[in-house]
Amino acid sequence: MNTHERLIRLMDHKKIGRQDLARLTEIPVDRWKNIRRGRVGASTEELDACTPLWPEYGYWLITGNTLPEAGQISSEIEETRKNLNAAG
Numbered sequence: 001m002n003t004h005e006r007l008i009r010l011m012d013h014k015k016i017g018r019q020d021l022a023r024l025t026e027i028p029v030d031r032w033k034n035i036r037r038g039r040v041g042a043s044t045e046e047l048d049a050c051t052p053l054w055p056e057y058g059y060w061l062i063t064g065n066t067l068p069e070a071g072q073i074s075s076e077i078e079e080t081r082k083n084l085n086a087a088g
């Protein structure tokens with residue numbers, strides 16, 4: 001999975017739409033729409049804008065790796081934690 005795909009996965013995981021992202025990041029809604037649709041790749045500008053929104057995903061977003069012991073997780077780790085908490 002590349003950085004662009006991780007960003008899309010994070011957007012899906014957080015259930016955040018392009019209107020909200022535009023408001024939170026000051027990046028135009030059309031840019032988010034084009035990223036979501038795969039017309040353009042995510043640039044460092046979008047990654048830099050999203051990292052402060054979800055700092056716990058910063059390392060994973062950029063590298064594809066996690067460091068749970070340092071609080072750096074992926075959307076998959078968070079989903080697993082939620083499922084385990086719900087189960088028991």
